[in-house]
Structures are given as C-alpha cells and as structure tokens.
Amino acid sequence: MTVTCPACGRETAQAVWHAHLCVCPACGSHQPIAARARLTALCDEGTLAEMNADLVGGDPLDFPGYAKKLAAQREKTGMQEAVMTATGRIDGHPAVLAVLDAQFFMGSMGTGAGEKITRAIEYARDAQLPLIMFSASGGARMQEGFFSLMQMAKTSAAVADFSDKGGLYISVLTHPTTGGVTASFASLGDIMLAEPNALIGFAGPRVIEQTIGQRLPEGFQRSEFQQEHGFIDQIVPRAQMRTVLSRLLRLHEGGVKRT
Numbered sequence: 001m002t003v004t005c006p007a008c009g010r011e012t013a014q015a016v017w018h019a020h021l022c023v024c025p026a027c028g029s030h031q032p033i034a035a036r037a038r039l040t041a042l043c044d045e046g047t048l049a050e051m052n053a054d055l056v057g058g059d060p061l062d063f064p065g066y067a068k069k070l071a072a073q074r075e076k077t078g079m080q081e082a083v084m085t086a087t088g089r090i091d092g093h094p095a096v097l098a099v100l101d102a103q104f105f106m107g108s109m110g111t112g113a114g115e116k117i118t119r120a121i122e123y124a125r126d127a128q129l130p131l132i133m134f135s136a137s138g139g140a141r142m143q144e145g146f147f148s149l150m151q152m153a154k155t156s157a158a159v160a161d162f163s164d165k166g167g168l169y170i171s172v173l174t175h176p177t178t179g180g181v182t183a184s185f186a187s188l189g190d191i192m193l194a195e196p197n198a199l200i201g202f203a204g205p206r207v208i209e210q211t212i213g214q215r216l217p218e219g220f221q222r223s224e225f226q227q228e229h230g231f232i233d234q235i236v237p238r239a240q241m242r243t244v245l246s247r248l249l250r251l252h253e254g255g256v257k258r259t
C-alpha cells in the first residue's frame, strides 16, 4: 500500500507516510492528518485522555440529506464530530488540547463541535491548564444554519473568559483554516503558530478574486504571508511541533495566575 503525494506525485509506503505524520518525505508538503494521529504523536505515551467523545450535535433545521451525510462522515473517519478534545502531557507538561479534523465534513463547526470546543476551554479554565487548539476548517457547518454561526460567539466568549482568568492559549493554524473558525477562536491565541504553507483566511482566494475582480498576489493567505504581515508568530513544521510546544509550555508554567 502506497500513498501518492498530491503536491509532488511521488509514492511513499503507507507506513513511512504515517511515520512522517503525513508530511511527504520527498517534497515536505504537509498533508491532512487525522486528529487522533496528531494527538497521539504529540502527547507522551499513555497520557492522552479524550473528553466528551460521544457528544454530537443535532439536525436543528431538519436540513435535507444532512443526517445521511453525517452518518457517512462518521463511517469514513471513525469520529463522531469534526473535533477531538483531550487532556494530555507534552514532554511532561499537562495541557488541554482540541484538534479539528479537516477529513470530517471539512472540519466545519456545527453545534456539536462548538460545544466540545467550549467545554474544553472551560475545563482548561477551571483546571488552570494551558490550552492548545489546532484548527483545520472550511468554516461554519452550513447545514446547521444560524445555530452554527452562534458557535463563533460561544467559543470566542469562552476564550475571552479563559484569558481573563490568566490562561495561556496557543493556537495552531493548519491547512486550511477559513471562515467562521478563523473569525472566532482560531485567531484569538496568545501565541499564534502555523504549519508551513497552510491556507489561512476568512473567505477563500477564489471568492475574493471574484468579488474584487483582481488577481491576488502569489502566496496570498498562506502561513508565510500571514507571518510576514504579523498575524502568525512562528511557522512550525509538523515534525518540530512537539518540541516547540514543550518549550512554550515550559517557559510559561511559572506565570502568575490572575484571579
């Protein structure tokens, strides 16, 4: 079994591909990685404890075909929702983690994902633990309409409250982070990290080009562009993510907690 890299077309044995955390060994392009695989690679062995694993959203609008599509996404990914939340230790440092998975309904945020994210933030606040969230999302879950958009305000309010209590929030943006997720919790990190060459923006480049009737500059909305313009603090290749996060957690663990 081999995996063909969508960026360079080279084939890699599946075991090697996964050992490289879905980063192409030939060209270095960062391809989607399952939330569970990301968390397992990041956390110390035996420390990962999933939270609210069975929490799911509803179908508040009784949207045609939505229930069937949801069932198919669950079957395909083995996940119940687009986000996995957990507690774990990174190089001995405890943290609360939330990881959106672009392979589940494009990582879109509906009521289920929004609630899981909010609960993770509130848990981190109450337990006085640092919070690390990985975003990968097409935005709000259209099939849940306004209920989906409400998750933007809910998650943002939870981050604001966590921040008021002195919590450390590290936001990691991965390909693609767009729409309602960019416009809410993903952009609110105390420290903003990104994987290389990730698309990060609100509206996608095609929509912007059609709206303004102009060609966009090369690399527009990619991680490197966002770092150049001050939105991203550091670009971190996936292979170095554990080391960088461990260092950041160590640097901040002596911080004074405000009450």
Ligand SMILES: [Zn+2]
Pocket: 005, 006, 007, 008, 009, 010, 024, 025, 026, 027, 028, 029
């Ligand atoms: Zn490649």
